[in-house]
Amino acid sequence: xxxxSPPELLLENQICFAVYSAAHAFAQAYKPHLDPMGLTYPQYxxxxxxxxxxxxxxxxxxxxxxLDSGTLTPLLKRMEKAGLVTRQRDAKDERxxxxxxxxxxxxxxxxxxxxxxxxxxxxxxxxxGLMALHEEVKALGRNLREK
Amino acid sequence: xxxxSPPELLLENQICFAVYSAAHAFAQAYKPHLDPMGLTYPQYxxxxxxxxxxxxxxxxxxxxxxLDSGTLTPLLKRMEKAGLVTRQRDAKDERxxxxxxxxxxxxxxxxxxxxxxxxxxxxxxxxxGLMALHEEVKALGRNLREK
DNA sequence: CACAATTATATTGTGCACAATTTGATGTCA
DNA sequence: TGACATCAAATTGTGCACAATATAATTGTG
Numbered sequence: 358x359x360x361x362s363p364p365e366l367l368l369e370n371q372i373c374f375a376v377y378s379a380a381h382a383f384a385q386a387y388k389p390h391l392d393p394m395g396l397t398y399p400q401y402x403x404x405x406x407x408x409x410x411x412x413x414x415x416x417x418x419x420x421x422x423x424l425d426s427g428t429l430t431p432l433l434k435r436m437e438k439a440g441l442v443t444r445q446r447d448a449k450d451e452r453x454x455x456x457x458x459x460x461x462x463x464x465x466x467x468x469x470x471x472x473x474x475x476x477x478x479x480x481x482x483x484x485x486g487l488m489a490l491h492e493e494v495k496a497l498g499r500n501l502r503e504k
Numbered sequence: 505x506x507x508x509s510p511p512e513l514l515l516e517n518q519i520c521f522a523v524y525s526a527a528h529a530f531a532q533a534y535k536p537h538l539d540p541m542g543l544t545y546p547q548y549x550x551x552x553x554x555x556x557x558x559x560x561x562x563x564x565x566x567x568x569x570x571l572d573s574g575t576l577t578p579l580l581k582r583m584e585k586a587g588l589v590t591r592q593r594d595a596k597d598e599r600x601x602x603x604x605x606x607x608x609x610x611x612x613x614x615x616x617x618x619x620x621x622x623x624x625x626x627x628x629x630x631x632x633g634l635m636a637l638h639e640e641v642k643a644l645g646r647n648l649r650e651k
Numbered sequence: 652c653a654c655a656a657t658t659a660t661a662t663t664g665t666g667c668a669c670a671a672t673t674t675g676a677t678g679t680c681a
Numbered sequence: 682t683g684a685c686a687t688c689a690a691a692t693t694g695t696g697c698a699c700a701a702t703a704t705a706a707t708t709g710t711g
Contacts, residue, residue, distance in 0.1 A: 361556075362552070362613065363617065365620035366552055366555060366556075366613065366616060366617065366620065368549060368553055368556065368569075369568075370638075371549075371552065372627075372634060372637065372638040372641065373527075373534070373623065374549060375638055375642045376523060376526050376527045376641055377527045377530065377545075377549075378569075378570055379523050379527075379641050379642075379645035379648065380523045380524045381570060381668075382644075382645045382649050383520040383524065383648060384524075384669095385648070385649070385669095386648045397697080398524075398697095399696085399697060399698090400696095402521060402524075405509070405513055405514065405515045405518070406515055408509045409508075409509045409513075409514060414659075415659070415660060415661095416658095416659065416660085422525075423525055423528060423529075424697095424698075425660095425700095426659075426660050427661080427662080427663090427698075427701090428697065428699070429660090430660065430661055430662085431661095431662095431696080432696080435695095446660095450658095450659085450706075450707070451659095451705080451706055451707085452659040452707070453658095453659060454660060454661095466509065466513065469513060470510065470512070473512035474512075479647065479648055480519075480644055480647055480648065481643070481644075481647030481648075481650075482643075482647070487519060488519075490637075490640050490641075490644065491522055493637050493640075494519065494522040494526050494637075494641070495522045495526075496628075497529075497627055497628075497629065497637065498522060498525050498526035498529045500626065500627055500628030500629070501526065501529035501530060501533045501628075502529050502532070528699095531698090532699095544666065544667080546666085546667060547666095561689080562689070562690060562691095563688095563690090571667095571669090572668085572669070572670090572690095573689075573690050573691065574669060574670075574671090574690095574691080575667065575668050575669070576690090577690065577692080578667085578691090578692095579666080582665095597676075597677070597688095598675080598676055598689095599689040599690070600676095600688095600689065601691095
């Protein structure tokens with residue numbers, strides 16, 4: 358049994374860790390912007406989807422986010438309690454829970470417009486480089502998922 | 505108040521989400537390899553550090569991982585209960601908790617050597633492209649952190 | 652129409668993350 | 682030496698993630 362780890366098992370050589378770590382760094386970098394809006398980072402992702410299209414079902418939120426009801430149900434209840442959204446069953450199909458923005462939730466979009474430019478700056482990259490990196494990371498995620 | 509979101513607020517245009525999502529995809533992709541070893545993904549990261557150097561303090565684990573004792577203490581207790589590590593106070597400085605691999609924990613490194621090549625394959629990228637991407641993601645994480 | 656399969660969400664239980672606080676040991680310095 | 686700052690972990694409380702299961706509404710089929 359050798360005593361030193363091979364390079365492939367060194368933490369610093371794991372791209373999975375770089376991604377894991379960057380994801381946490383993003384959440385921290387968003388915090389100063391989201392805290393004053395009363396949003397957590399995952400809640401912000403839900404808001405992006407609702408600003409895009411209101412009245413989505415839990416599934417219509419979970420599919421693009423790759424999250425299930427086990428995560429979303431309690432998260433949406435917290436958002437409801439915070440006055441960001443309403444939750445009510447679809448009248449035509451009582452299985453479906455419709456998530457609608459409140460006036461307050463809808464109004465937050467204007468404040469949110471300041472966030473993307475701030476994050477571009479925080480990334481320390483040029484817009485072009487960041488967009489190229491974005492495509493690569495998207496492709497990586499797709500590959501990992503398609504199993 | 506406009507009704508449609510500007511492109512910078514669309515979910516699909518957020519690199520933070522691509523990173524967040526890829527991080528989760530990585531954890532899922534590791535699962536079939538780690539489950540049989542009795543490890544979670546964050547526990548695997550701790551094992552990488554201990555295989556590299558045994559007997560680390562909680563801080564010496566948390567610094568490279570960017571995790572604090574609030575996360576690590578319960579995680580290490582679970583690893584202790586699973587027979588992967590021991591936890592004992594340093595005799596010279598009782599404030600410090602030393603984490604040592606058990607024989608079982610040390611032996612798992614041999615099985616872990618099969619993981620990196622499997623993950624390279626799952627990433628769907630060539631080694632060279634993946635290493636280049638790795639450097640970019642590392643730089644992104646550093647930039648986001650350095651505030 | 653009855654009833655089994657399917658669908659959408661909710662619930663339960665485990666394991667991270669992280670802020671804020673606490674506990675206990677060590678170091679410092681008047 | 683004794684008060685006080687500092688340091689390392691642990692604890693507490695909140696909020697994700699996700700597997701597994703449960704519940705209830707709807708659909709499909711004989």
